[in-house]
Amino acid sequence: MNAQYRLGIDAGGTFTDFVIADRKSGAITLFKALSTPANPTKAIENGLQLIAEHLGRSASEIVTNCDLCINGTT
Numbered sequence: 001m002n003a004q005y006r007l008g009i010d011a012g013g014t015f016t017d018f019v020i021a022d023r024k025s026g027a028i029t030l031f032k033a034l035s036t037p038a039n040p041t042k043a044i045e046n047g048l049q050l051i052a053e054h055l056g057r058s059a060s061e062i063v064t065n066c067d068l069c070i071n072g073t074t
Contacts, residue, residue, distance in 0.1 A: 003067030007051075009044060011035060012074045016043040020051055020062075029054065044071075 008019040018031040031054070033047040048059040055062065063069075 003065050005062060005066040006068040007062075007066050007070070009047065009069070009071045010074060011040055011043060011071070013037065016040075016047055018047045018051060020055075 002023070004022060004024050006021040006023065010017040012035055014035055016033050016035045018033070019028060020031070021028050029051075031047055031050050033043050033050060036042040036046075045059070048062060052059040052062050
């Protein structure tokens with residue numbers, strides 16, 4: 001089974017930006033969550049939750065169906 005999603009994350013000082021590409025529909029969607037410098041992982045969790053709510057899936061389903069995740073920082 002081919003994974004449906006590809007995910008990009010850019011953790012910045014103020015915002016953590018996300019882009020998710022849906023390989024089935026071709027949709028590319030952007031999201032933004034507040035960064036949490038004291039706990040950068042929390043911003044990623046918050047962003048994944050935003051994406052999951054938008055797609056009507058759980059964050060776990062998004063990650064499970066993702067074959068590429070690129071994380072960067074600015």
